[in-house]
Amino acid sequence: LLASAAASASDELLKMQDNADEWVMPTGNYANHRYSELDQINRDNVGDLNVAWTFSTGVLRGHEGGPLIIGDVMYVHTPFPNIVYALDLNDSGRIIWKYEPKQDPDTIPVMCCDTVNRGVAYGDGKIILHQADTTVVALNAETGAVEWKVANGDPKVGETGTSAPMVVKDKVMIGISGGEFGVRGSMTAYNLADGSRAWRAYSMGPDSDILVDPEKTTHLGEPVGKDSGMNTWEGDQWKIGGGTTWGWYAYDPELDLIYYGTGNPSTWNPSQRPGDNRWSMAIFARNPDTGMAKWVYQMTPHDEWDFDGVNEMILSDQEVGGEMRKLLVHFDRNGFGYSMDRETGQLLIAEKFDPVVNWATHVDLKTGRPQVVSKYSTAQNGEDVNTTGICPAALGTKDQQPAAFSPKSGLHYVPTNHVCMDYEPFRVSYTAGQPYVGATLSMYPPEGSDHMGNFIAWDATKGEIVWSNKEKFSVWSGALATAGDVVFYGTLEGFLKAVDAKTGEELYKFKTPSGIIGNVTTYVHGGKQYIAVLSGVGGWAGIGLAAGLTDPNAGLGAVGGYAALSDYTALGGQLTVFAVD
């Protein structure tokens, strides 16, 4: 009985994701659209938006992700210590239940980029929480009671959890963090019914570990061949090879494939790991039942800049070059926006989504390889040499902040970073549980720019920016597109903004309590449309404020670039819910 109930979790979720009144998964839907059919709030009236109610989470530091709304209940999660609240929408957000795990605070120092958490998942009556200490917990959605618990990793060796789980069919997909601690990344599927492990696919290692079939799994149409996850590494370096999986996941129920990206190879000093370092910096398409990879594509072979490939995969059906395509659109840290055929893994388009990107001239669509500009190659320049003026900075033209896609406008709305860096690699030795970084960074706006972010509309069928709005700081918040022809996002200073989906014209802004790095959501309750967003400055961009760091090179190089943030906002942790009266 349990098993059959669980088997239908995807079916239930597929129905629920089509009910625009609810917001049933962190990504909005399996396709990562972050789009809502709701149009009560629209271009004409969004200027009349008002705050309907608010909720303090009781936790400070970076609040990523956003709430789930299922029926009359809103589920709100927090950064470490990863509290989950079930709030009663029928009673002014009264707390129906609260779950607060006990976690060893020693987990905090092994979290690379603030104590963030990107949200909880729902499936088959359970709320799935992915704790900082990697514990995965299934809570009864009605009562908050623990149904099962499993440890996905071990913070003692630098393994942590920040990513939002995704429930697919009868399983929960869970990634892992720790690329700055030499963790070997993996994606693990747990059975939703009881938390038992179904499969685990590492990002590098023997074929049996990475779940690729040397003959059938393809890279740009070619079989990957035997030992693809080892033969581009020197010696045992793959064992501490990074390629963590802390970003966003997607699922195509028709193709029955899950998609996700892998992070940087460890260490950040490229000279210590010659080779392409497969499959770090790659997109995997896998069968959710077995974990077996159908295809894989590596965006940044032999990374020299920390351009993790974990950003979301947005699945859309659009015409490219006159042909309808099942697209996978991916805005990579490396500054290229990729449009791929998600069935085959074929690369269709790869274009810069910020013109200042300078580390590569272009991506060769045949080989898939970026053409690196020598001057910006930290590997070529070598250890203990400071390579300057690389664009983008390590946090990429886009980091974890997810873009939205409007099937109505056909455009992608992308929160971006407009930041460059100096990068000086140095030799580092590995000790389990200790930082394994090997580079000193500093970050700053591109030459001649006085702003550090853009919010852009992107045409993925052409690989072109349609419009671009400047933002003082990187836009570290996730976007929401709606059928009301309005796109929402938050800023690091704390503004929630609404812009015209067609033109980018700013239609509304409101100063929330703290910087926004959460993702905007929308739902209907009692017949009325609401917009909800978490405030709470932090994440990598806000790490200076969040962790109280002031040395410009601290926080993996981010502190200096964002120092001015403290003139605009202070730590927080609040949900703000808006409506038009």
Add this chain to the structure above:
Amino acid sequence: LLASAAASASDELLKMQDNADEWVMPTGNYANHRYSELDQINRDNVGDLNVAWTFSTGVLRGHEGGPLIIGDVMYVHTPFPNIVYALDLNDSGRIIWKYEPKQDPDTIPVMCCDTVNRGVAYGDGKIILHQADTTVVALNAETGAVEWKVANGDPKVGETGTSAPMVVKDKVMIGISGGEFGVRGSMTAYNLADGSRAWRAYSMGPDSDILVDPEKTTHLGEPVGKDSGMNTWEGDQWKIGGGTTWGWYAYDPELDLIYYGTGNPSTWNPSQRPGDNRWSMAIFARNPDTGMAKWVYQMTPHDEWDFDGVNEMILSDQEVGGEMRKLLVHFDRNGFGYSMDRETGQLLIAEKFDPVVNWATHVDLKTGRPQVVSKYSTAQNGEDVNTTGICPAALGTKDQQPAAFSPKSGLHYVPTNHVCMDYEPFRVSYTAGQPYVGATLSMYPPEGSDHMGNFIAWDATKGEIVWSNKEKFSVWSGALATAGDVVFYGTLEGFLKAVDAKTGEELYKFKTPSGIIGNVTTYVHGGKQYIAVLSGVGGWAGIGLAAGLTDPNAGLGAVGGYAALSDYTALGGQLTVFAVD
């Protein structure tokens, strides 16, 4: 030059307090009215109130007090670590400067009732901060630079600071906390120019310490006589006698008198301190230049219930019994609302402001003494006996949450507690810096009541409740009355409420991020009226949430009574600013 500038601080403040656009002292004005002449927001349109902007303070736990608004700048303070922000009202609350003192966290455990702070004062271009560790700091209001600093007490012996300073003439009045640690209370005046000490008046001790003139200082019209601060104590108990001064202060510039109350005698076990324990539980009227007392009145001789006398003194001119009077109205913890002649200290009226008050039948207006009901006398019942059903509880029918007075309606608007208790005294010995409490308490709603608070309108010329609104929890927030015939207050669940000044009818409510124990303020910027309030649950009533306590008897007995609060709100620290569009 400096001295003459400082001498005029009161003159400047008197002008500024009459400018309804600003909010220049925590109490609204010297008379503690918390009343504003502004009427843009009024009975007719308050229902259209909306949130204009918000600000997270970056600190959790109880946020008491409220911001100052001076010119285009808003000054916001926080609980420990007592950050002060200057926010630019012309630029969406951008942070002009931030001052964060370094304080020993060992101060926290010697704060009896959460890490609260009731606000900063302004005078002569300086912002005066009273830190938890008792340091008094004068900051340049424009730059935040420290102009001077002085230690008023020593946390190592249990002395802490929570009260808002008051600038009077060329001096700053500073009280002290620590009644639960055997601190001997005092009021100290520091010179605004340089922080040097002008005078200190203890609450008990030799006449030279308490600054009373045995012949000229009166109690209900009679000279207090020699050694009044010692001869109602046994032995040296007065040296650890309590009578701290952590509440609100008032000033009458015409009479040139400051007013404030003193707290409970230490310990809470009355058997260890026979006698009236003067001048704990008393109101002092003192000359601000010399500190010399003109009159004093003790509300609760020989306290047996922890009914600190520190609540605010509201100065109004009203007719009582056909005669115009310079009134001092005081809603005491003990449940009696006192109307006194503030010139002479004569007691005019003393009536219960919650009918459930049962520990005394009435107050004898001649002797000033409450007529104690034996059954509720914890002293008569003796040590190690649990006296049950005492109303009010130790936190009184009202605690620090200040009432407002509308000269327009002639009514006082009083946030109250509707809570009773069991009280079991036990023998305790004194160790400097250690809790010196000596009683176990539990708190609960009065029999037959399902609510723990009332928000009432009070006619101080008659000693009568005019209307009374039930609230689920104690109303721990300070009230604001306005010429718009609207009264504002916050609730522990987090609602900001606006009610009709005449009838109490609820006109507006909004769920702010966290429970409200701050005091509502109003101001005008750019021609528009705003309402501002701090959220952040805590204080004594919210100590369970604030300090993470769950034992019902913990938090000096408050945890059990308010346990249900966690169903409504979580910790916070946010400013919410409202306006009518």
